[in-house]
Amino acid sequence: MKGTLRGAWIVFLKDARSEFRTRYALSAILLFAVASVALAGFVLRGAMLDERQAAAVVWLIVFFAAATGLARPFVQEAESGTELLLRQAARPEAVWLGKFAFSLGLMAAIELIVFPLFGAFLGVDVRRPGWLAAVAAAGAVSLSGATTILAAMVAKARARSSVFAVAALPVLLPPLVLLVEASGPAFGVSVGAGQPREALLAVMSYSGILIVLSWFLFPGVWEE
Amino acid sequence: MRIVLGIWMVVVVILALLVSPPLLGLGDAGRIFYFHVPCAWVSFFAYAVAAYCGARYLLSRRADWDCKSAAASQIGLLFTVLATASGAVWAEAAWGQWWNWDPRETAVFIVLLVYGAYFALRMSIEQPEQRAAISAAYALIAIVPAIFLIYVAPRLVESLHPSPVLPGGEEKGSIEPFIRNVLFASLAGFTGLFVWMWRIQTRIERIALGKDAQL
Numbered sequence: 001m002k003g004t005l006r007g008a009w010i011v012f013l014k015d016a017r018s019e020f021r022t023r024y025a026l027s028a029i030l031l032f033a034v035a036s037v038a039l040a041g042f043v044l045r046g047a048m049l050d051e052r053q054a055a056a057v058v059w060l061i062v063f064f065a066a067a068t069g070l071a072r073p074f075v076q077e078a079e080s081g082t083e084l085l086l087r088q089a090a091r092p093e094a095v096w097l098g099k100f101a102f103s104l105g106l107m108a109a110i111e112l113i114v115f116p117l118f119g120a121f122l123g124v125d126v127r128r129p130g131w132l133a134a135v136a137a138a139g140a141v142s143l144s145g146a147t148t149i150l151a152a153m154v155a156k157a158r159a160r161s162s163v164f165a166v167a168a169l170p171v172l173l174p175p176l177v178l179l180v181e182a183s184g185p186a187f188g189v190s191v192g193a194g195q196p197r198e199a200l201l202a203v204m205s206y207s208g209i210l211i212v213l214s215w216f217l218f219p220g221v222w223e224e
Numbered sequence: 225m226r227i228v229l230g231i232w233m234v235v236v237v238i239l240a241l242l243v244s245p246p247l248l249g250l251g252d253a254g255r256i257f258y259f260h261v262p263c264a265w266v267s268f269f270a271y272a273v274a275a276y277c278g279a280r281y282l283l284s285r286r287a288d289w290d291c292k293s294a295a296a297s298q299i300g301l302l303f304t305v306l307a308t309a310s311g312a313v314w315a316e317a318a319w320g321q322w323w324n325w326d327p328r329e330t331a332v333f334i335v336l337l338v339y340g341a342y343f344a345l346r347m348s349i350e351q352p353e354q355r356a357a358i359s360a361a362y363a364l365i366a367i368v369p370a371i372f373l374i375y376v377a378p379r380l381v382e383s384l385h386p387s388p389v390l391p392g393g394e395e396k397g398s399i400e401p402f403i404r405n406v407l408f409a410s411l412a413g414f415t416g417l418f419v420w421m422w423r424i425q426t427r428i429e430r431i432a433l434g435k436d437a438q439l
Contacts, residue, residue, distance in 0.1 A: 149365065153358045157348035166344045170337035171365065174372050202376070209368050217361040220282045224357040 004097065007090045011098025015073055016105070024076075029069035029106060033114045036061045041121030051187035054124045055180045058114065062139065063169075063176055065110045070147040071164040072106075073099045074155035083155075092219035096148060100211075103144035103151075111136045124187060131196075132186035135179060138200055142175040142207035149214035152221050171210075178203045229416045236413045239406045247403055253317035258407060260310035262414035263303045264332070268374055270300030270418060271339070275367040278360035287433055288426075290356035293363050294346065295425035299418060301339045308332050331373035338366045352433065 019025055040057055049057065077083040086095060115136065119126055126132055147168050154164040181199035240258035247254040277293035280286075311329055312322045323329065342362050349355040399407075 149361070153345060153362060156351075156354050156358060157345060158350070159348055163345055163348045167341045167362070170334055170341050171369050173334050173337070174369050174377065177377075206368070206372055210365065213365060213368060217282070217364060220357055221361045224354050 004091060004093045007094025008097035008101065011086070011090055011095055012101045015098065015102040018076070019102075025069040025072035025106060026109060028072075029065050029110055030113055032068045033061065033065040033110055034117065036064060037114060037117040037121050040118070044122060049122065049124065051184060052180070054118075054122065054187050055183035057122075058118045058124075059139070059176055059179050059183065061118065062110055062114050063143070063172060065114060066107060066143050066147065067165045067168055068161075069106055069110075070103050070144065070168075071151040071154055071160060073102050073148075074151040075160050075164075078155040078160075087223065092222045093215070095222060096152075096215060096218040099151070100144060100148045103148055104140055107140035107144045111140060126186055127188045128186045132183065135182045135186060135200060138182070138203050138207070139175070139179045141211075142179070142203055143172060145207050145211040145214065146171055146175070149218055149221060152218065156224075175203045175206055178206070225416075225420065229413070229420055232409075232413045232416065236406070236410045240410060244403060244406050245400075247400075250314075250317045253313070256310050256314050256317075258410045260307060260314055261407060262410045263307035263310055264374075265411055266414045266418045267300045267303035267307055267335070268370065269415065270296045270303060270422070271335075271363075271367055271370050273422070274300060274363045278363035281356055281360040282364075285353075285357075287352070287356060288430070290360060291426050291429035291433060292422070293360055295422050295429050297339055297342055297359075297363060298425055299421050301336070301343070303418070304332060304336045304339065308336060328378045331377050335370050335373050338369050342366055 040061065044057075077086055090098070115126075115132070118124060147164075150168050150171065151164065154160050154167060157163045178199040182196045182203060185196050236258070240255055244255065244258070246252055247257060274293045274296035277289045277296060281289035281293060308329075311332065315324055315326070315329065316322045342359065345362055346355060346359045349358055
């Protein structure tokens with residue numbers, strides 16, 4: 001286990017350094033996120049979004065920003081021809097964990113940009129920042145956990161970017177719907193007691209199952 | 225098998241359309257219940273079979289399991305389309321609209337997208353071993369949203385859809401014995417139909433794989 005964690009840390013550092021040099025994924029994601037929020041603000045100018053609509057719009061922006069960049073860690077290996085080298089250098093579990101940690105970092109960056117910008121551009125008040133932070137953290141784990149193995153699969157396909165969005169959206173729709181439901185109290189929706197908490201627990205269970213399944217399936221996908 | 229299945233299905237159709245009393249307060253339109261519920265059942269059963277065969281492929285790397293998994297997914301997709309279409313007919317008769325964004329209707333539609341994505345991914349990979357391994361892994365991943373959407377999500381939010389009438393449903397025992405027996409006969413018939421179609425589709429997949437290998 002110690003060896004896997006060390007390997008994962010090295011994979012994570014490699015990806016972070018590579019990203020720091022090129023800034024490909026981060027700049028694409030952040031530009032997309034800023035442009036989407038600005039577009040939403042422009043299109044919806046003057047419109048009074050209720051809290052549920054606000055939660056739905058912000059999570060859709062987060063999802064599509066994630067879809068533009070979360071395939072990058074594996075697609076980059078395929079495009080630069082370093083897949084075989086990485087397969088020789090690290091165990092599959094370490095690769096999965098390192099790439100998952102890197103995706104989690106990208107998701108955190110997306111959320112740190114999108115949520116404050118969304119509040120500022122659309123004039124949406126966050127009533128319970130602590131709850132929103134908890135939901136955002138669950139969302140980041142959920143989206144990056146599910147997309148790590150999907151990105152590894154898509155890296156072997158043709159037309160990778162479009163296939164990634166097609167493959168990821170239906171798998172991520174259940175947590176997205178639940179995240180909208182769970183975000184309600186953060187934006188002030190008065191819902192029945194316990195409902196957002198149930199939704200958050202459901203997101204965590206769903207993500208937990210997908211992450212465990214991905215952990216076991218990844219070697220079969222990666223080594224093929 | 226084909227002859228027994230054919231006779232069985234003819235008997236089910238006669239019982240459902242001519243013998244059974246009108247049900248669910250929907251008059252004759254309610255008889256679609258005998259076809260809608262089995263379509264939904266077979267679609268989920270097919271996805272479970274696809275996941276099982278996918279797991280067997282990953283464990284054994286025998287191409288035959290990939291053929292079986294892909295064949296089950298294809299038939300599952302077909303029955304999901306039929307369940308969605310027959311559900312829309314039912315919705316029109318019961319609620320006056322073909323589509324209501326009811327959680328259960330929407331859940332089945334998302335399952336349709338999940339398995340549509342399975343084929344988009346499968347068709348985009350050229351190398352047969354890679355295609356098989358990735359399809360098998362995706363079939364196993366896809367069963368998670370399928371279970372969640374079909375069994376968990378409709379219980380988390382309010383739905384117009386009647387409660388499940390199959391074992392495990394809340395309204396077990398609330399259905400007339402004759403109607404229940406016809407429904408179970410239909411479920412058995414549709415399951416047999418799935419097995420028959422699955423065997424044919426698996427043979428087609430094997431032939432396609434042979435052609436792939438020759439190219």
